[in-house]
Amino acid sequence: MQNQKPIIVRLEDYRVADYLIDKTDLSFYLREQETWVQAKLHIRRNPEAGEGLPELALNGEQLDLLEVKLNGQLLPPAHYQVDEQFLRVQPQQEGFVLETKVRIYPHKNTALEGLYQSAAGSMYCTQCEAEGFRKITYYLDRPDVMSRFSVRITADKARYPLLLSNGNLIESGNGENNSEHFALWHDPFPKPCYLFALVAANLSCAEDQFITQSGRKVTLRIYAEPSYIEQVGHAMTSLKKAMRWDEEVYGREYDLDLFMIVAVDDFNMGAMENKGLNIFNTSCLLAHPQTATDAAFQRVEAVVAHEYFHNWSGNRVTCRDWFQLSLKEGFTVFRDAAFSADMNSPTVKRIDDVRLLRTQQFAEDAGPLAHPVRPSSYMEISNFYTLTVYEKGAEVVRMLHSLLGAETFRQGSDLYFARHDGQAVTCDDFVQAMQDASGQDLTQFKRWYSQAGTPQLAVRGEYLAEEKRYLLHFTQSCPPTAELADKQPFVIPVKLALLEQQGDELPLHLTGEREAQGTCRVIPITKAVQSVCFENISSEPVPSLLRGFSAPVKLDFAYSREQLCFLMQHDADGFNRVEAAQQLSLQVLQDLITQRQNGSPWQLDPLLIKALQRVLTDNRLEAAMVAEMLSLPSEAWLVERAEIANIEAIHHAREYARRHLADALHPLLRARYQQLRETSRNTPFAASAEHFARRALQNTALGYLMQTDDDQVLAACLEQFAQSDNLTERLAALVALVNSTHIQEREQALASFATQYQAYPLVMDGWLAVQASSPLYGTLEKVRELMRHAAFNLNNPNRARALIGSFCNQNLLQFHQADGSGYRFLADCVLQLDRLNPQTAARLLTPLTRFRKYDEKHQALMQSELARLQQAHLSKDVFELVSKSLG
Ligand code: TRP
Numbered sequence: 008m009q010n011q012k013p014i015i016v017r018l019e020d021y022r023v024a025d026y027l028i029d030k031t032d033l034s035f036y037l038r039e040q041e042t043w044v045q046a047k048l049h050i051r052r053n054p055e056a057g058e059g060l061p062e063l064a065l066n067g068e069q070l071d072l073l074e075v076k077l078n079g080q081l082l083p084p085a086h087y088q089v090d091e092q093f094l095r096v097q098p099q100q101e102g103f104v105l106e107t108k109v110r111i112y113p114h115k116n117t118a119l120e121g122l123y124q125s126a127a128g129s130m131y132c133t134q135c136e137a138e139g140f141r142k143i144t145y146y147l148d149r150p151d152v153m154s155r156f157s158v159r160i161t162a163d164k165a166r167y168p169l170l171l172s173n174g175n176l177i178e179s180g181n182g183e184n185n186s187e188h189f190a191l192w193h194d195p196f197p198k199p200c201y202l203f204a205l206v207a208a209n210l211s212c213a214e215d216q217f218i219t220q221s222g223r224k225v226t227l228r229i230y231a232e233p234s235y236i237e238q239v240g241h242a243m244t245s246l247k248k249a250m251r252w253d254e255e256v257y258g259r260e261y262d263l264d265l266f267m268i269v270a271v272d273d274f275n276m277g278a279m280e281n282k283g284l285n286i287f288n289t290s291c292l293l294a295h296p297q298t299a300t301d302a303a304f305q306r307v308e309a310v311v312a313h314e315y316f317h318n319w320s321g322n323r324v325t326c327r328d329w330f331q332l333s334l335k336e337g338f339t340v341f342r343d344a345a346f347s348a349d350m351n352s353p354t355v356k357r358i359d360d361v362r363l364l365r366t367q368q369f370a371e372d373a374g375p376l377a378h379p380v381r382p383s384s385y386m387e388i389s390n391f392y393t394l395t396v397y398e399k400g401a402e403v404v405r406m407l408h409s410l411l412g413a414e415t416f417r418q419g420s421d422l423y424f425a426r427h428d429g430q431a432v433t434c435d436d437f438v439q440a441m442q443d444a445s446g447q448d449l450t451q452f453k454r455w456y457s458q459a460g461t462p463q464l465a466v467r468g469e470y471l472a473e474e475k476r477y478l479l480h481f482t483q484s485c486p487p488t489a490e491l492a493d494k495q496p497f498v499i500p501v502k503l504a505l506l507e508q509q510g511d512e513l514p515l516h517l518t519g520e521r522e523a524q525g526t527c528r529v530i531p532i533t534k535a536v537q538s539v540c541f542e543n544i545s546s547e548p549v550p551s552l553l554r555g556f557s558a559p560v561k562l563d564f565a566y567s568r569e570q571l572c573f574l575m576q577h578d579a580d581g582f583n584r585v586e587a588a589q590q591l592s593l594q595v596l597q598d599l600i601t602q603r604q605n606g607s608p609w610q611l612d613p614l615l616i617k618a619l620q621r622v623l624t625d626n627r628l629e630a631a632m633v634a635e636m637l638s639l640p641s642e643a644w645l646v647e648r649a650e651i652a653n654i655e656a657i658h659h660a661r662e663y664a665r666r667h668l669a670d671a672l673h674p675l676l677r678a679r680y681q682q683l684r685e686t687s688r689n690t691p692f693a694a695s696a697e698h699f700a701r702r703a704l705q706n707t708a709l710g711y712l713m714q715t716d717d718d719q720v721l722a723a724c725l726e727q728f729a730q731s732d733n734l735t736e737r738l739a740a741l742v743a744l745v746n747s748t749h750i751q752e753r754e755q756a757l758a759s760f761a762t763q764y765q766a767y768p769l770v771m772d773g774w775l776a777v778q779a780s781s782p783l784y785g786t787l788e789k790v791r792e793l794m795r796h797a798a799f800n801l802n803n804p805n806r807a808r809a810l811i812g813s814f815c816n817q818n819l820l821q822f823h824q825a826d827g828s829g830y831r832f833l834a835d836c837v838l839q840l841d842r843l844n845p846q847t848a849a850r851l852l853t854p855l856t857r858f859r860k861y862d863e864k865h866q867a868l869m870q871s872e873l874a875r876l877q878q879a880h881l882s883k884d885v886f887e888l889v890s891k892s893l894g
């Protein structure tokens with residue numbers, strides 16, 4: 008497992024496979040302490056790979072090879088070679104049948120990759136993406152080798168009554184041995200092995216059906232532990248909505264008669280799109296008002312849709328190699344985001360996505376692990392399931408969508424699916440389809456795929472009163488990254504409008520055009536320096552720039568605070584309206600941070616109070632907008648915005664602002680809170696945008712109010728904690744209590760919560776996270792103590808993320824303690840987890856790689872922990888991140 012000098016895989020070394028596998032027949036015998044896997048591979052020389060018969064090298068790791076047969080003849084050991092990574096055979100013909108029999112040990116598989124056991128051995132499941140299939144059997148484990156799979160599973164009838172694989176059930180019955188049974192599955196669609204899945208378990212099932220647009224009936228089944236089955240209704244509803252949406256918006260219909268989802272407790276990521284048999288982390292599938300927050304409801308809807316959408320963007324058309332990962336992930340994230348926007352509030356969805364991008368992806372782009380959307384090399388591909396590949400990749404597709412327009416984009420996607428159905432292709436192929444459908448030259452646009460780093464876009468306005476012209480001067484640049492120092496200009500679509508003094512949008516008439524064309528346009532900025540001139544502007548306008556965050560760049564326009572207040576009131580673009588509030592808060596917070604660092608007295612700009620008062624008294628403003636505008640920029644965003652972040656100053660400045668605003672807005676917040684809580688009390692729970700917004704605003708108000716010294720507020724918080732009928736309200740009250748000075752109430756609430764939810768591990772994750780995120784506690788000690796609590800288990804990635812991940816990502820004040828104790832703690836956790844689960848250990852390590860943002864003292868402490876890790880025996884996963892971070 009451990010590997011100190013891993014091989015670097017490079018995009019430029021890509022070659023087509025020497026051999027293809029037309030047909031794959033697998034037989035699994037799942038037995039107590041071991042599993043036997045027999046593979047019968049119908050192999051053929053790849054006609055595109057050249058002359059002769061080269062050696063066949065099949066990937067295989069951690070397999071006990073029992074026998075090899077070539078064309079039915081047992082091969083003597085002298086006729087093949089096996090090492091840690093390959094089985095090598097010398098073929099004698101163009102076409103042949105290779106059979107292997109191996110033994111594997113799923114009960115020892117804590118890495119959760121390949122075939123493993125979940126839920127304390129009560130079920131078997133698989134995770135093959137990206138390169139897990141080689142831990143199941145010898146194979147050409149690469150996505151451009153696509154094969155038709157038949158899978159026969161034999162297991163104990165009583166313990167594993169349910170035997171599932173991809174495609175259609177062909178046959179089932181008793182095994183040779185009476186206590187066993189078998190099932191035979193056939194998947195008619197050729198697929199790469201990363202989409203293979205197997206489940207053997209004892210689960211309950213929720214069944215429904217879907218009639219496709221062409222009138223075919225599809226059976227839908229969601230499987231989960233009997234105790235969870237009451238919580239899959241929302242996932243089923245979401246699935247049906249996603250199936251309909253993909254038909255309506257992309258013309259994509261489901262292609263098998265059966266679609267299955269299985270929920271598992273132990274899973275490294277959110278979910279996996281295996282053909283016809285998606286496997287889900289319970290955290291992305293289960294949702295019930297009493298045991299899931301509104302955020303969880305929205306996550307379930309989004310992830311169910313995401314995995315379903317992969318059936319076309321990923322499965323029917325797949326990736327040629329893993330450098331092309333964003334081909335399926337960027338596109339599918341774009342698709343699921345548009346779906347979520349259609350199902351809920353598009354503005355809130357966009358704000359959430361941009362927040363993630365700006366705090367996390369920008370940080371990745373500015374750190375030692377920066378890489379392009381299409382990376383050009385890797386040691387361990389699991390490390391490249393990143394925010395850059397997923398979220399920035401989605402932004403790149405989104406930019407294509409806004410440059411081409413919805414209709415032309417749809418023609419491009421139709422062409423892409425038609426042209427490449429059944430193929431394994433590249434990001435270039437995707438862009439080519441868009442180019443061919445639109446007639447636009449996208450050569451320069453493709454730089455988004457190959458250049459890492461977040462572009463800066465500086466914009467300056469210039470008003471020429473006499474000529475009645477308004478100019479916008481754009482300057483773009485992109486900081487150097489390890490791969491590339493000198494960046495070529497990007498194509499940056501800037502969606503904009505110009506607001507006159509009353510707040511109305513002006514007609515946009517670019518110099519050289521015959522007449523004005525609309526009041527909101529997408530203008531592509533393609534040069535390093537570029538100016539745009541608008542005609543017939545009779546007074547200086549306020550520009551609304553980068554509407555809806557139309558490009559993943561850092562925009563810099565020197566807005567005055569008055570202009571931001573103006574945009575907060577008048578911008579017709581919901582995203583930019585909230586953005587103006589966020590920019591105003593940022594400026595005010597930055598004042599406070601400077602004051603803290605200089606030891607000068609606090610002075611919060613009263614303009615912010617006035618602006619937020621207006622927000623709270625504007626009856627036309629939707630609750631969702633009010634909640635967003637009231638929320639101060641997170642500490643993580645303030646870190647992102649700083650050259651060198653002083654966490655201590657950031658934290659205390661933000662806390663001061665919260666307290667001060669809470670006092671200043673107290674009567675308005677209290678009235679609003681009471682009214683919203685009253686409505687919540689009298690309205691049955693619904694997972695709808697309107698309800699999400701109400702609870703968001705109610706809880707934001709409660710969070711502020713709990714900063715004030717008001718016994719009635721404490722009483723209200725305790726009432727909400729005890730009486731509310733849903734986890735969103737209850738957990739928000741718990742957060743407020745845990746971060747308050749009411750020690751007794753806090754301890755009581757934590758204890759009663761733990762008693763109430765001990766049987767619900769996902770809810771207990773929230774309980775762990777709330778405590779790990781508290782800046783007040785001697786929190787690190789508390790986190791160490793919680794690692795010994797019955798609710799914690801390092802083997803389960805959800806638990807590790809909830810406790811350790813929350814401490815390091817959500818609790819910046821404690822994680823960055825000046826003595827380095829937070830860093831040491833994380834490094835120790837990573838070391839311990841790396842022995843069990845390298846993928847999850849590597850993900851957990853991320854905060855330690857963000858050292859560039861901190862002062863020399865902190866940097867040195869962070870790097871010394873990375874250096875300590877480097878001395879240890881590491882997995883390839885952690886080794887790659889550590890060694891790249893240290894440079
Ligand atoms: N393809 C999955 C998705 O985005 C991602 C995934 C699930 C994954 N499990 C994984 C990636 C394990 C790497 C390793 O929907």
Ligand code: ZN
Nearest residue numbers: 313317336339
């Ligand atoms: Zn995906």
